[in-house]
Amino acid sequence: MTAQRFSDLHCSLDGRSWTNPITNATFLAEVKLEQSLKSLFMTGDTPPDVQLAFFHEAMHHWCFLSPVGSTLAFLQLRAYRRAYKLHRDKAASDDEKTALLEDLIRYTTASSLMRPFAEGLALFAQFDAGFWLSKTSAAVSDLNEWANFFFDAQGIDRERISDFPFVPPVRLIGTRLSQQAVESKAGLLCNPLTCANGGYLPGYLLVKSLWSRARAQCHERFKVSDLFLAYLRSFIYDDYGFVAVLLDPFTQEYETANAITTYFSKRFQQFMKSNLEADVERFEKAVLEKEKYRSGKSVGDVLDSGLLRLCTDAEADKSGRERLLDMIDEMDRYYSDPSDNFLHAMNRAALFQRDIMRVGSLPLSVSIAKTGDTTEPSSFHETSQEIVLSSNGKVLLRLPVPADAVQKELLMGCEYDTGALEMMMPYAGLGGRVQVYFPAEVEEGEGEGSLELFFSLLATYRVCAISFNRKPIAYLFLDPSGISDRRADDKAGRELFMYRHAEKAYLEETHIPVLGQILERVVDNGAWWVKETLDDIQEKVLVALDRFYLPLALLYVPDEKLDQCIDVMRKRGFYEILGKDGGLVRALALLGIASSLTATREVIARWFASYGLDLDTAIAALRQYGEQLNQPEILEQGDLVGCFV
Amino acid sequence: MNDTPTILRLPGLTPLERIELEDCLDASLLEFEDQTVDKGNVGEPITTTAIIVLSTVALKGFISWLLKNRLSKQYEKTVETLGKDGTIVRTTIKVDLNSSTAEADVLKQLGFSDDPTSLLNS
Numbered sequence: 001m002t003a004q005r006f007s008d009l010h011c012s013l014d015g016r017s018w019t020n021p022i023t024n025a026t027f028l029a030e031v032k033l034e035q036s037l038k039s040l041f042m043t044g045d046t047p048p049d050v051q052l053a054f055f056h057e058a059m060h061h062w063c064f065l066s067p068v069g070s071t072l073a074f075l076q077l078r079a080y081r082r083a084y085k086l087h088r089d090k091a092a093s094d095d096e097k098t099a100l101l102e103d104l105i106r107y108t109t110a111s112s113l114m115r116p117f118a119e120g121l122a123l124f125a126q127f128d129a130g131f132w133l134s135k136t137s138a139a140v141s142d143l144n145e146w147a148n149f150f151f152d153a154q155g156i157d158r159e160r161i162s163d164f165p166f167v168p169p170v171r172l173i174g175t176r177l178s179q180q181a182v183e184s185k186a187g188l189l190c191n192p193l194t195c196a197n198g199g200y201l202p203g204y205l206l207v208k209s210l211w212s213r214a215r216a217q218c219h220e221r222f223k224v225s226d227l228f229l230a231y232l233r234s235f236i237y238d239d240y241g242f243v244a245v246l247l248d249p250f251t252q253e254y255e256t257a258n259a260i261t262t263y264f265s266k267r268f269q270q271f272m273k274s275n276l277e278a279d280v281e282r283f284e285k286a287v288l289e290k291e292k293y294r295s296g297k298s299v300g301d302v303l304d305s306g307l308l309r310l311c312t313d314a315e316a317d318k319s320g321r322e323r324l325l326d327m328i329d330e331m332d333r334y335y336s337d338p339s340d341n342f343l344h345a346m347n348r349a350a351l352f353q354r355d356i357m358r359v360g361s362l363p364l365s366v367s368i369a370k371t372g373d374t375t376e377p378s379s380f381h382e383t384s385q386e387i388v389l390s391s392n393g394k395v396l397l398r399l400p401v402p403a404d405a406v407q408k409e410l411l412m413g414c415e416y417d418t419g420a421l422e423m424m425m426p427y428a429g430l431g432g433r434v435q436v437y438f439p440a441e442v443e444e445g446e447g448e449g450s451l452e453l454f455f456s457l458l459a460t461y462r463v464c465a466i467s468f469n470r471k472p473i474a475y476l477f478l479d480p481s482g483i484s485d486r487r488a489d490d491k492a493g494r495e496l497f498m499y500r501h502a503e504k505a506y507l508e509e510t511h512i513p514v515l516g517q518i519l520e521r522v523v524d525n526g527a528w529w530v531k532e533t534l535d536d537i538q539e540k541v542l543v544a545l546d547r548f549y550l551p552l553a554l555l556y557v558p559d560e561k562l563d564q565c566i567d568v569m570r571k572r573g574f575y576e577i578l579g580k581d582g583g584l585v586r587a588l589a590l591l592g593i594a595s596s597l598t599a600t601r602e603v604i605a606r607w608f609a610s611y612g613l614d615l616d617t618a619i620a621a622l623r624q625y626g627e628q629l630n631q632p633e634i635l636e637q638g639d640l641v642g643c644f645v
Numbered sequence: 646m647n648d649t650p651t652i653l654r655l656p657g658l659t660p661l662e663r664i665e666l667e668d669c670l671d672a673s674l675l676e677f678e679d680q681t682v683d684k685g686n687v688g689e690p691i692t693t694t695a696i697i698v699l700s701t702v703a704l705k706g707f708i709s710w711l712l713k714n715r716l717s718k719q720y721e722k723t724v725e726t727l728g729k730d731g732t733i734v735r736t737t738i739k740v741d742l743n744s745s746t747a748e749a750d751v752l753k754q755l756g757f758s759d760d761p762t763s764l765l766n767s
Binding site for chain 2: 016017018019020021022029053056057060115118119122123179182183184186187188189190191197198200516572573575582585586590611612613
């Protein structure tokens, strides 16, 4: 075939959303800020594909912002610094190369090992997690709190959500039942059942199997998939016992890789054997304590309370905490070499901005002019300038700059009219409320700029940052509740965000990529044994992945059928099991999504009917194919239906 | 006609959509590019971009894929076409499976406006 390739085209349609485990930087391909400005500032309605991508990437982001996630980021940042020193000092000793190898083994072993699990959690967040199945738990996960904060129920099929009139968040139910969600999940079910290339299907089936197992143990509490998701995340990512193994100074090379692999695998055995009923109660308390923190308690009070220690030996927990503190301390030390000091400072900055999630970014034209040049002066407030943001000649946002605005917080209103967002001074009870901050005097001119939307996972605020020639010129904080309280800690949070935002672009676009290239060069061209050992360990870990994940992913397939089931699903997942019938794969995807929302047969049948499908016919066909390999597993009991896929 | 599409590009295909497209079109008429993310990043499941060199056979295969086995009777699919003169056009095709002229409607939206039915019958 001689088709001309399109690869030289910039095409946003091609984008896949991603999260970087080191910087925790995110890219949400589905977010089109140009089309979403009104919803972001005014209504909060967001299309289903954006919500699904948000859940997936926000889950990754949340996992990486944890003791285990931060430890891994630290290890890789330290490897960058060590590689830079080796690159600079060609006569470095073998000890320094060994130290680099050790950091790399720890990071690559753990991140390869955890990748399918991380994807499984993110997919569970995308397709299943919610808090609508039970009223037994008052705890809401951070993930769903952010989602509540971010999205509203507009633009979804009201017919389908009418079965949940009183239980929030209805918008998520509409999203899950959308065609995009079902098609996306049907695609997931046709992924290869291997851990290569991310291990999406094994990771997802593993998490679903664990949910089913957990529900069997403490049914009422873990009916709430949101609580289960938060618990499972915490069980692995908040585990200081794992941190202790990752930072263990007494192991090296293969011994280290073995220790990490063994610990991770044993952790899942602990999950299956532990007394979930008692532990989840403690966990719920911890989550509710954390909520109290938001109204005045310190994070330290919660972290030190020990409530989050789930099945981890107290000694190992203590050791992990100490090693993590030592790690932070190592970054805070003073180093006599200026370049060392700089690298430490930048790495520290990279580590401490990891709570900030970039939701969207829009390149646009910025024009800054004296007010008289473009608009009538405001009758309420003396404005000296106006910032106008446009894209392809179309004005998207107008922002007046008051004469005395620099480094002050200003409460402004906003209106959306004739396709543009108008910021208004002063705040006069309009549709939206925004806290605006101009970090410095704004210079007049025209040029390239950007509008970026951020979200802080710790402080729960949304921020739009406007930049002109790569320099931030205005911050718009979109958090009505925070603004009305006007608490001192909110203000401090906003100041901290602006301080960290100023460095964020440099860290993500220059600092980390350049150090990454240096690291690759040092590993490729440095001591042969570093690369050889690393490659060998990596190869062994990849082989171990399928052996670890696949039996857990197919927990309900009998042992004697396991190998056959793996063989059948290896290339095209459920497509092969279901007789190469794409329609049936879609029906299974819908049934899986529906079963996470409710077990009531009548309701699920209505959702099937809304797609022109008959539930009974679909279940009969799925059962027929499922008989041979016990996959997919479908449960029916009276008026209830369940599905483990 | 210089603006008649010569190459069709379908981004964002899920693994299931890819499998079904392979069933409708001969492998020699199709090329796939996985939509990747940078090494070291984690992200959404892999999606694929299909590239189809347009011919009558390929067009028939593409239309039959577009009109089969969907969850909804009305849906949209965004495609990109490359014309003979190098013009690239991004189009969101609206498909209505209830319509008796669904095939011809899709062809019109793709830019085959002269006599779409004769193209399909040839």
